[in-house]
Amino acid sequence: xxxxxxxxxxxxxxxxxxxxxxxxxxxxxxxxxxxxxxxxxxxxxxxxxxxxxxxxxxxxxxxxxxxxxxxxxxxxxxxxxxxxxxxxxxxxxxxxxxxxxxxxxxxxxxxxxxxxxxxxxxxxxxxxxxxxxxxxxxxxxxxxxxxxxxxxxxxxxxxxxxxxxxxxxxxxxxxxxxxxxxxxxxxxxxxxxxxxxxxxxxxxxxxxxxxxxxxxxxxxxxxxxxxxxxxxxxxxxxxxxxxxxxxxxxxxxxxxxxxxxxxxxxxxxxxxxxxxxxxxxxxxxxxxxxxxxxxxxxxxxxxxxxxxxxxxxxxxxxxxxxxxxxxxxxxxxxxxxx
Amino acid sequence: xxxxxxxxxxxxxxxxxxxxxxxxxxxxxxxxxxxxxxxxxxxxxxxxxxxxxxxxxxxxxxxxxxxxxxxxxxxxxxxxxxxxxxxxxxxxxxxxxxxxxxxxxxxxxxxxxxxxxxxxxxxxxxxxxxxxxxxxxxxxxxxxxxxxxxxxxxxxxxxxxxxxxxxxxxxxxxxxxxxxxxxxxxxxxxxxxxxxxxxxxxxxxxxxxxxxxxxxxxxxxxxxxxxxxxxxxxxxxxxxxxxxxxxxxxxxxxxxxxxxxxxxxxxxxxxxxxxxxxxxxxxxxxxxxxxxxxxxxxxxxxxxxxxxxxxxxxxxxxxxxxxxxxxxxxxxxxxxxx
Numbered sequence: 001x002x003x004x005x006x007x008x009x010x011x012x013x014x015x016x017x018x019x020x021x022x023x024x025x026x027x028x029x030x031x032x033x034x035x036x037x038x039x040x041x042x043x044x045x046x047x048x049x050x051x052x053x054x055x056x057x058x059x060x061x062x063x064x065x066x067x068x069x070x071x072x073x074x075x076x077x078x079x080x081x082x083x084x085x086x087x088x089x090x091x092x093x094x095x096x097x098x099x100x101x102x103x104x105x106x107x108x109x110x111x112x113x114x115x116x117x118x119x120x121x122x123x124x125x126x127x128x129x130x131x132x133x134x135x136x137x138x139x140x141x142x143x144x145x146x147x148x149x150x151x152x153x154x155x156x157x158x159x160x161x162x163x164x165x166x167x168x169x170x171x172x173x174x175x176x177x178x179x180x181x182x183x184x185x186x187x188x189x190x191x192x193x194x195x196x197x198x199x200x201x202x203x204x205x206x207x208x209x210x211x212x213x214x215x216x217x218x219x220x221x222x223x224x225x226x227x228x229x230x231x232x233x234x235x236x237x238x239x240x241x242x243x244x245x246x247x248x249x250x251x252x253x254x255x256x257x258x259x260x261x262x263x264x265x266x267x268x269x270x271x272x273x274x275x276x277x278x279x280x281x282x283x284x285x286x287x288x289x290x291x292x293x294x295x296x297x298x299x300x301x302x303x304x305x306x307x308x309x310x311x312x313x314x315x316x317x318x319x320x321x322x323x324x325x326x327x328x329x330x331x332x333x334x335x336x337x338x
Numbered sequence: 339x340x341x342x343x344x345x346x347x348x349x350x351x352x353x354x355x356x357x358x359x360x361x362x363x364x365x366x367x368x369x370x371x372x373x374x375x376x377x378x379x380x381x382x383x384x385x386x387x388x389x390x391x392x393x394x395x396x397x398x399x400x401x402x403x404x405x406x407x408x409x410x411x412x413x414x415x416x417x418x419x420x421x422x423x424x425x426x427x428x429x430x431x432x433x434x435x436x437x438x439x440x441x442x443x444x445x446x447x448x449x450x451x452x453x454x455x456x457x458x459x460x461x462x463x464x465x466x467x468x469x470x471x472x473x474x475x476x477x478x479x480x481x482x483x484x485x486x487x488x489x490x491x492x493x494x495x496x497x498x499x500x501x502x503x504x505x506x507x508x509x510x511x512x513x514x515x516x517x518x519x520x521x522x523x524x525x526x527x528x529x530x531x532x533x534x535x536x537x538x539x540x541x542x543x544x545x546x547x548x549x550x551x552x553x554x555x556x557x558x559x560x561x562x563x564x565x566x567x568x569x570x571x572x573x574x575x576x577x578x579x580x581x582x583x584x585x586x587x588x589x590x591x592x593x594x595x596x597x598x599x600x601x602x603x604x605x606x607x608x609x610x611x612x613x614x615x616x617x618x619x620x621x622x623x624x625x626x627x628x629x630x631x632x633x634x635x636x637x638x639x640x641x642x643x644x645x646x647x648x649x650x651x652x653x654x655x656x657x658x659x660x661x662x663x664x665x666x667x668x669x670x671x672x673x674x675x676x
Contacts (some may be wrong), residue, residue, distance in 0.1 A: 280620030
């Protein structure tokens with residue numbers, strides 16, 4: 001098959017690689033209908049993470065089940081499925097507790113930006129739709145595989161509840177999804193920190209009531225002003241950098257929680273401040289499978305439209321251009337079609 | 339009056355100092371009936387914190403109201419009161435949200451190991467008993483001013499709920515109080531990490547179902563064994579050192595929370611592990627006033643007997659010996675009588 005691969009920082013190719021095959025009887029092979037590029041794919045692209053030259057990249061896709069292993073029973077060939085980026089058996093103690101991203105049989109999609117992808121623990125991982133969804137639904141269904149579920153996890157981890165003032169640090173696709181999640185969970189006031197007009201517009205459409213364009217200390221001061229000096233009831237940290245984390249802790253009110261979902265890079269947690277202000281930290285890699293049934297229902301009912309985060313669609317063969325567009329912030333999130 | 343002072347690491351004296359006076363109309367002066375030494379008093383004693391030579395030390399006491407300021411109405415001269423170590427107005431937004439340790443009018447008891455202590459925000463801070471309590475109750479009432487409320491806060495921050503397996507790291511007076519709190523909050527299994535026989539005994543009396551004597555990696559392995567490889571549902575970190583924090587995160591199951599109340603010294607949080615395992619951190623300086631009415635009722639009804647953590651009682655004039663006894667771990671916690 002053909003798939004997107006990474007050879008070195010900045011070196012993305014779309015090329016022939018071996019077809020994925022059933023390796024375990026619990027596997028399934030998916031024919032990808034749509035894949036996309038994640039903000040976290042930019043870490044190796046920018047040389048911030050190690051690169052194993054020539055490996056496939058991409059962990060987000062939806063598609064049709066092409067083949068299943070001998071122990072797969074719930075998942076049928078021909079099903080249209082949402083593939084959570086982290087695969088899970090959905091039966092181990094961590095899964096039962098709702099922490100599927102720590103499943104004892106954890107797997108990660110490896111070729112979501114390719115023509116086919118292998119899913120481990122297919123019966124535990126995959127959620128099928130009733131029949132083939134309309135093409136217009138594909139972006140929102142694709143968003144559920146990671147970005148929307150991750151924004152949702154940030155809001156859940158931050159403990160957003162009805163009536164809250166929630167602040168979202170980060171206006172990438174995850175941050176915007178966090179805005180949508182906070183609004184859906186009943187926050188009365190959702191403050192999006194964003195300097196970029198097109199992102200501000202999506203944030204507003206997703207339910208942001210306030211936009212703070214200032215960053216760092218000025219941004220923090222602005223939010224303290226907006227909250228009468230009290231701070232936010234819940235803060236979603238959706239970037240993963242030290243500056244974003246510092247901003248998050250600066251605006252969180254005593255007793256609140258920073259929900260974090262950005263893969264931490266160079267973050268030093270302000271433990272003294274956390275202690276003195278009683279501000280907690282919770283979150284991590286999103287247990288996507290836990291949220292899928294609920295989020296799928298919200299998408300199908302039209303309550304949410306998380307596919308709006310995709311502002312550029314390219315043929316998979318042009319995935320390298322997709323990476324460039326995201327790296328240069330010309331695109332928020334890129335959808336790739338095989 | 340005479341009070342305990344610190345002049346340098348290891349140099350504790352009991353000497354004449356100026357009487358505390360009403361400085362603000364919201365103040366009260368307490369005649370101390372009993373004070374005690376906190377584990378955190380050992381930080382300056384050991385030279386880990388800066389010392390301002392000659393200042394009074396001690397933030398835990400109970401006593402009788404001697405004098406009140408002109409704006410104090412609820413608190414009456416002659417009341418026997420429990421003095422939360424952190425004073426609060428109990429009306430600001432942080433207090434109303436249950437985070438009295440972040441009160442906008444925060445104060446801290448300054449001479450709890452002396453004959454008199456000044457309490458700021460007396461009406462917000464103080465909780466009085468009905469009449470003068472029996473002398474046998476004094477240790478347990480004194481424990482509510484900090485150590486018991488702090489252990490309770492660790493359990494609340496860790497989210498201990500009925501049926502849980504809770505692990506308590508630290509067998510000091512706070513850790514033991516954490517054991518008692520976890521048991522009271524319904525944990526089915528409470529694992530106390532302790533190497534010291536007298537402390538193990540109190541832990542058992544407080545509700546520990548299991549004792550793990552091993553420390554560090556071995557201790558962690560033992561707890562993973564006890565929990566069938568899953569880890570603990572809630573972890574109370576009651577020390578404040580890097581090793582204790584590492585142990586806490588090592589035994590916390592994915593999706594759980596480490597409740598921390600030990601003043602952090604040299605702690606580096608394992609953020610990557612927190613992210614990958616979705617283990618949160620919450621806690622800090624305990625909002626003692628929030629818990630006082632409930633804890634007082636539990637003491638008066640005989641449901642809890644937190645005064646058991648005091649295993650040495652000395653005249654206040656011998657406070658220096660009290661510090662030595664705690665520093666050398668000859669005593670768990672020292673009660674001082676004027």
